Amino acid sequence: xxxxxxxxxxxxxxxxxxxxxxxxxxxxxxxxxxxxxxxxxxxxxxxxxxxxxxxxxxxxxxxxxxxxxxxxxxxxxxxxxxxxxxxxxxxxxxxxxxxxxxxxxxxxxxxxxxxxxxxxxxxxxxxxxxxxxxxxxxxxxxxxxxxxxxxxxxxxxxxxxxxxxxxxxxxxxxxxxxxxxxxxxxxxxxxxxxxxxxxxxxxxxxxxxxxxxxxxxxxxxxxxxxxxxxxxxxxxxxxxxxxxxxxxxxxxxxxxxxxxxxxxxxxxxxxxxxxxxxxxxxxxxxxxxxxxxxxxxxxxxxxxxxxxxxxxxxxxxxxxxxxxxxxxxxxxxxxxxxxxxxxxxxxxxxxxxxxxxxxxxxxxxxxxxxxxxxxxxxxxxxxxxxxxxxxxxxxxxxxxxxxxxxxxxxxxxxxxxxxxxxxxxxxxxxxxxxxxxxxxxxxxxxxxxxxxxxxxxxxxxxxxxxxxxxxxxxxxxxxxxxxxxxxxxxxxx
Amino acid sequence: xxxxxxxxxxxxxxxxxxxxxxxxxxxxxxxxxxxxxxxxxxxxxxxxxxxxxxxxxxxxxxxxxxxxxxxxxxxxxxxxxxxxxxxxxxxxxxxxxxxxxxxxxxxxxxxxxxxxxxxxxxxxxxxxxxxxxxxxxxxxxxxxxxxxxxxxxxxxxxxxxxxxxxxxxxxxxxxxxxxxxxxxxxxxxxxxxxxxxxxxxxxxxxxxxxxxxxxxxxxxxxxxxxxxxxxxxxxxxxxxxxxxxxxxxxxxxxxxxxxxxxxxxxxxxxxxxxxxxxxxxxxxxxxxxxxxxxxxxxxxxxxxxxxxxxxxxxxxxxxxxxxxxxxxxxxxxxxxxxxxxxxxxxxxxxxxxxxxxxxxxxxxxxxxxxxxxxxxxxxxxxxxxxxxxxxxxxxxxxxxxxxxxxxxxxxxxxxxxxxxxxxxxxxxxxxxxxxxxxxxxxxxxxxxxxxxxxxxxxxxxxxxxxxxxxxxxxxxxxxxxxxxxxxxxxxxx
Numbered sequence: 001x002x003x004x005x006x007x008x009x010x011x012x013x014x015x016x017x018x019x020x021x022x023x024x025x026x027x028x029x030x031x032x033x034x035x036x037x038x039x040x041x042x043x044x045x046x047x048x049x050x051x052x053x054x055x056x057x058x059x060x061x062x063x064x065x066x067x068x069x070x071x072x073x074x075x076x077x078x079x080x081x082x083x084x085x086x087x088x089x090x091x092x093x094x095x096x097x098x099x100x101x102x103x104x105x106x107x108x109x110x111x112x113x114x115x116x117x118x119x120x121x122x123x124x125x126x127x128x129x130x131x132x133x134x135x136x137x138x139x140x141x142x143x144x145x146x147x148x149x150x151x152x153x154x155x156x157x158x159x160x161x162x163x164x165x166x167x168x169x170x171x172x173x174x175x176x177x178x179x180x181x182x183x184x185x186x187x188x189x190x191x192x193x194x195x196x197x198x199x200x201x202x203x204x205x206x207x208x209x210x211x212x213x214x215x216x217x218x219x220x221x222x223x224x225x226x227x228x229x230x231x232x233x234x235x236x237x238x239x240x241x242x243x244x245x246x247x248x249x250x251x252x253x254x255x256x257x258x259x260x261x262x263x264x265x266x267x268x269x270x271x272x273x274x275x276x277x278x279x280x281x282x283x284x285x286x287x288x289x290x291x292x293x294x295x296x297x298x299x300x301x302x303x304x305x306x307x308x309x310x311x312x313x314x315x316x317x318x319x320x321x322x323x324x325x326x327x328x329x330x331x332x333x334x335x336x337x338x339x340x341x342x343x344x345x346x347x348x349x350x351x352x353x354x355x356x357x358x359x360x361x362x363x364x365x366x367x368x369x370x371x372x373x374x375x376x377x378x379x380x381x382x383x384x385x386x387x388x389x390x391x392x393x394x395x396x397x398x399x400x401x402x403x404x405x406x407x408x409x410x411x412x413x414x415x416x417x418x419x420x421x422x423x424x425x426x427x428x429x430x431x432x433x434x435x436x437x438x439x440x441x442x443x444x445x446x447x448x449x450x451x452x453x454x455x456x457x458x459x460x461x462x463x464x465x466x467x468x469x470x471x472x473x474x475x476x477x478x479x480x481x482x483x484x485x486x487x488x489x490x491x492x493x
Numbered sequence: 494x495x496x497x498x499x500x501x502x503x504x505x506x507x508x509x510x511x512x513x514x515x516x517x518x519x520x521x522x523x524x525x526x527x528x529x530x531x532x533x534x535x536x537x538x539x540x541x542x543x544x545x546x547x548x549x550x551x552x553x554x555x556x557x558x559x560x561x562x563x564x565x566x567x568x569x570x571x572x573x574x575x576x577x578x579x580x581x582x583x584x585x586x587x588x589x590x591x592x593x594x595x596x597x598x599x600x601x602x603x604x605x606x607x608x609x610x611x612x613x614x615x616x617x618x619x620x621x622x623x624x625x626x627x628x629x630x631x632x633x634x635x636x637x638x639x640x641x642x643x644x645x646x647x648x649x650x651x652x653x654x655x656x657x658x659x660x661x662x663x664x665x666x667x668x669x670x671x672x673x674x675x676x677x678x679x680x681x682x683x684x685x686x687x688x689x690x691x692x693x694x695x696x697x698x699x700x701x702x703x704x705x706x707x708x709x710x711x712x713x714x715x716x717x718x719x720x721x722x723x724x725x726x727x728x729x730x731x732x733x734x735x736x737x738x739x740x741x742x743x744x745x746x747x748x749x750x751x752x753x754x755x756x757x758x759x760x761x762x763x764x765x766x767x768x769x770x771x772x773x774x775x776x777x778x779x780x781x782x783x784x785x786x787x788x789x790x791x792x793x794x795x796x797x798x799x800x801x802x803x804x805x806x807x808x809x810x811x812x813x814x815x816x817x818x819x820x821x822x823x824x825x826x827x828x829x830x831x832x833x834x835x836x837x838x839x840x841x842x843x844x845x846x847x848x849x850x851x852x853x854x855x856x857x858x859x860x861x862x863x864x865x866x867x868x869x870x871x872x873x874x875x876x877x878x879x880x881x882x883x884x885x886x887x888x889x890x891x892x893x894x895x896x897x898x899x900x901x902x903x904x905x906x907x908x909x910x911x912x913x914x915x916x917x918x919x920x921x922x923x924x925x926x927x928x929x930x931x932x933x934x935x936x937x938x939x940x941x942x943x944x945x946x947x948x949x950x951x952x953x954x955x956x957x958x959x960x961x962x963x964x965x966x967x968x969x970x971x972x973x974x975x976x977x978x979x980x981x982x983x984x985x986x
Contacts, residue, residue, distance in 0.1 A: 112739070112743070112848050113846055113847075113848060114742075157692075170692065170695075171664075180935075180939075184935040185935070186933070186935050186936050186939055187936065188936075188939075190844075190912075190913050191846055191911060192844035192845065192846065192877060192878075192911075192912045192913045192916070195913045196913060196914055196915045196919070196920045196924065196928060196931060196958070197920070197928065197931075197932065197936075197937075197940050197958070197959065198696050198699070198700055198940050198943055198944070198959075199650075199663065199695045199696050199698065199699055200696065200939060200940070200943065201695075202663075202692045202694075202695030202696065203691050203692050203693065203695065203696050203943075205692065206691070206692055207691055223745035246605070249607075250605070252716035292791065294787065294791050295788060295791070298785065298787050298788070351683075351685035352685065353606055353684055353685065354606070355605050355606060383685075384685060385685075418684060418685075419683075419684075419685045420683050420685045420688045420689060421689055422689045423685070426689070427689045427690070431689065435689060435690065438689060438690075439690065440679070442673075442677040442678070442679050443679050443680065443681075443690075444690075446673075446679055446681075446693060446946070446947065447690050447691050447693070449946035449947070450691055450693065450696075450943055450946045451691070452946065453939070453942035453943045453945065453946045454939065454942070465689075465690070466690065466691075
């Protein structure tokens with residue numbers, strides 16, 4: 001959408017030469033022809049050519065890149081598969097990108113311990129493929145799982161449609177090996193239940209490339225459930241659907257997946273995917289049960305009962321694996337479908353307490369009028385993780401800015417009702433201003449101090465994820481004056 | 494056992510006066526008569542009278558204590574109920590203890606959101622009692638749950654017999670409010686699925702009082718399972734029992750509890766508790782299933798099948814709640830029973846990969862001869878978390894030292910097979926030397942830097958949990974020279 005900013009070539013030759021002195025020539029790219037593919041990640045509205053791209057092929061080469069950058073005081077942006085949606089891998093004009101693409105070896109799968117040790121560039125789904133012969137798989141399943149890599153999953157603490165039951169990346173990674181900016185290798189976490197010392201593994205997971213470069217990841221594998229079935233339930237309005245989600249959880253059921261789509265989403269997806277969705281419903285819920293045959297049929301029965309009691313107008317249950325996959329295909333293709341009916345879309349990622357679902361959905365509906373843009377809603381309802389898709393046309397003057405303001409207003413509402421500004425897509429550069437809404441200064445300072453503990457020269461992915469004091473001050477002033485966003489009313493701002 | 498060291502009274506009057514200027518007189522104790530109850534925690538072999546004890550009654554008073562200590566450069570030791578087993582709350586001669594005993598209010602129970610907000614001095618079991626009217630409870634259940642408090646549980650990341658299925662404290666706490674040494678209040682975590690920024694909640698949980706003082710905790714509540722039953726299985730030798738644990742997990746079953754006791758433990762407990770244990774078996778396993786009636790009977794059936802296949806010589810299943818409680822009572826009273834048959838005992842807490850269970854048990858058996866002391870074994874087998882109880886008599890010259898050496902040798906073996914030096918009891922002062930075995934210097938430095946990010950003057954529980962560079966150097970030299978422990982052979986030392 002926006003044109004890519006040119007790279008500042010001032011130091012390019014010096015930095016490229018320093019890197020080529022330490023790495024094979026094939027691992028260092030500096031010609032814009034070659035670095036172009038790295039100018040953005042999945043948040044393609046923002047583009048910036050990097051000064052140099054490195055493609056290390058082993059841990060020693062990762063350390064060599066860090067060492068060179070530290071010596072030359074050059075900032076570093078780590079990059080996985082580039083599928084991230086918050087601009088976390090957006091390059092810096094005077095910076096070096098470290099791509100983990102060539103660190104793509106599955107070191108071992110241990111069926112007995114139920115673990116896999118992999119390099120960061122291994123694709124999420126490739127882990128499950130390698131474990132399949134043992135009846136095991138890696139549980140977190142972001143929509144991008146065919147393409148995204150475990151290193152990026154660690155950086156963003158990725159989730160997926162099954163994370164209500166199986167947890168996020170942080171719950172499924174046991175250990176990481178990390179190359180630090182000081183040129184050291186440290187291992188965080190352990191294969192045992194708990195480890196002494198501070199839980200730096202959890203800090204590292206979701207740290208968006210700010211603390212170090214992952215060189216190896218040990219993940220937990222779980223047994224493939226014997227079977228799974230999914231219920232599709234229709235509702236007359238989104239509020240009733242939202243309350244039905246609360247009722248399922250309140251009944252003590254933890255479905256393997258609990259997803260909701262509103263009418264706009266359903267109608268966007270159905271012609272494209274033919275998932276068999278009820279296009280007359282105001283909202284549909286997908287509720288999955290997995291486990292043994294007996295467990296699944298018991299849970300499907302209980303969920304059906306609860307959903308009927310909560311006002312579902314129609315219910316169907318997948319009768320075989322093909323039908324189950326078809327029900328999910330609509331949900332998993334919601335984003336591509338948006339691209340089909342709208343020139344551009346902006347995918348948000350807020351999280352709210354489950355009981356506030358109806359309130360926030362009504363708020364978003366009102367904002368469609370305020371900002372003059374349509375918004376379709378798909379979400380991990382069981383977790384309270386919303387993915388509103390704001391539809392716009394960047395070629396229409398002002399629409400991009402309105403979409404951005406709409407997104408920020410949704411996030412401000414999420415914070416207002418006690419939620420957070422991201423569920424699983426990370427802060428990156430996209431939501432860095434919203435961090436000023438989410439946290440008090442003392443809390444942001446705690447983040448900065450911990451970053452400094454790992455990265456004293458502050459070279460790793462700077463200006464992402466954690467706003468500086470100045471940024472929050474400027475952002476506050478700008479928006480309160482402009483009156484665009486209701487942040488000034490928020491208690492914590 | 495060892496006599497309590499006297500307090501250094503040099504600064505006592507000055508510090509007590511400064512504290513009394515800020516807190517009501519009833520909240521500041523400095524007379525040894527009054528401070529005596531605070532001289533040790535559950536690791537009673539080590540005693541030290543604190544200079545001053547404070548008992549703040551609200552958050553402002555916690556901040557006032559921190560402020561006074563910072564101004565006077567006095568170290569602080571936080572204390573919950575004092576049930577900890579690693580000396581984490583052992584006072585410092587020139588330090589102030591902050592007891593959270595009077596911060597004991599249950600702020601609210603939210604049945605809809607399934608959360609409870611409580612002050613740190615609320616007892617673990619009191620949370621479940623308050624939630625019981627809604628059919629909910631707080632899952633982590635350390636053996637000390639009648640007495641221990643949530644603040645201490647947060648400090649130690651406590652587990653319990655059900656944490657295989659329900660997780661440790663870190664998996665069941667959503668948010669903490671923390672008073673920092675800088676005199677600020679920060680909130681870590683969120684009630685939403687995931688929060689942006691660094692996961693400082695996870696770092697804080699298990700940080701053993703080194704990062705700040707908790708003033709409020711938001712915990713997750715879970716629905717009470719409709720029913721639960723437990724299998725008691727006997728084995729002819731511990732190795733077969735250990736392998737049976739691996740078989741249960743390999744079958745894809747996650748029991749609500751999976752505990753093992755060896756013959757020494759069983760014979761120690763049975764006359765005391767009359768749990769109905771098989772005193773002829775070399776080891777017994779307790780395997781619990783919880784859930785709906787249908788789920789439980791299906792899981793009990795599957796577990797029975799696996800255990801029989803794994804060589805169980807006898808199996809019985811609890812037929813009602815009273816019998817289930819009786820089966821558990823033996824396990825839960827293993828520590829008091831040790832106190833009944835031995836003048837003293839030393840409870841260890843190592844964690845190992847499950848597949849190494851048999852190897853480590855055999856190793857411990859050999860060490861009984863080496864060190865000339867008996868050791869009974871009870872453990873959270875499903876997690877690989879061992880609790881060897883070393884039996885000794887402190888009045889016999891040299892036995893205490895031999896017990897300590899025996900304990901350190903067990904931990905060294907745990908590290909050697911890929912495990913860790915603590916499962917759930919923390920490092921405290923007890924295992925600080927073993928941290929030099931567990932971690933490389935770069936990793937310990939990362940811990941120290943993160944501690945410094947929270948506690949720049951290094952006043953919070955100093956010399957606990959994380960060893961300094963000097964300590965590891967001295968420890969290494971001492972033990973290699975003395976030849977007491979096999980640390981010098983370990984790859985990471």
